[in-house]
Amino acid sequence: MAVKFDSFEMSETFACSLQKLFAAFINPVTKRAWYVDGAHADTHDTLAYSLDPEVGGREVFRLVLNDKTPVPGLDIEMVGECVARIDNALLVYSSRMIARGHVVSITNETFEFTADGAGARLRLTQQGTYLEGSDGPELRRRGHEQLLSDLRRYLGG
Numbered sequence: 001m002a003v004k005f006d007s008f009e010m011s012e013t014f015a016c017s018l019q020k021l022f023a024a025f026i027n028p029v030t031k032r033a034w035y036v037d038g039a040h041a042d043t044h045d046t047l048a049y050s051l052d053p054e055v056g057g058r059e060v061f062r063l064v065l066n067d068k069t070p071v072p073g074l075d076i077e078m079v080g081e082c083v084a085r086i087d088n089a090l091l092v093y094s095s096r097m098i099a100r101g102h103v104v105s106i107t108n109e110t111f112e113f114t115a116d117g118a119g120a121r122l123r124l125t126q127q128g129t130y131l132e133g134s135d136g137p138e139l140r141r142r143g144h145e146q147l148l149s150d151l152r153r154y155l156g157g
């Protein structure tokens with residue numbers, strides 16, 4: 001079995017308050033709107049989504065890909081645990097992606113939030129282990145770029 005390791009970092013500035021940016025990651029209704037039901041939602045049907053953003057809490061996202069993807073019918077589950085939180089400053093999640101009943105990737109994601117002039121800055125660092133059957137580091141990076149673009153649209157700039 002081939003195992004790939006990768007890490008990447010991306011940083012974005014948003015035209016909103018630090019509190020509003022942080023809330024977009026911890027409010028279940030808000031996060032679902034940009035993360036689950038965002039612009040990329042036409043590629044899947046959401047079967048379940050829940051978020052408990054407290055330390056020890058879980059985020060669960062289960063979906064099935066549709067015919068607008070290379071693998072229609074694929075059932076994917078993302079399960080993450082919040083392992084660290086400092087309000088308006090830091091969130092750290094340890095997550096795994098499950099496809100066809102097997103874990104295909106394990107990631108640690110660190111989200112750092114800082115004020116940046118009249119706006120707010122988000123720095124994302126992801127460290128990943130990609131197993132056989134995963135989307136791989138390149139697609140994961142592009143997926144996060146799309147998610148941050150969806151977040152920007154949702155926040156209005």
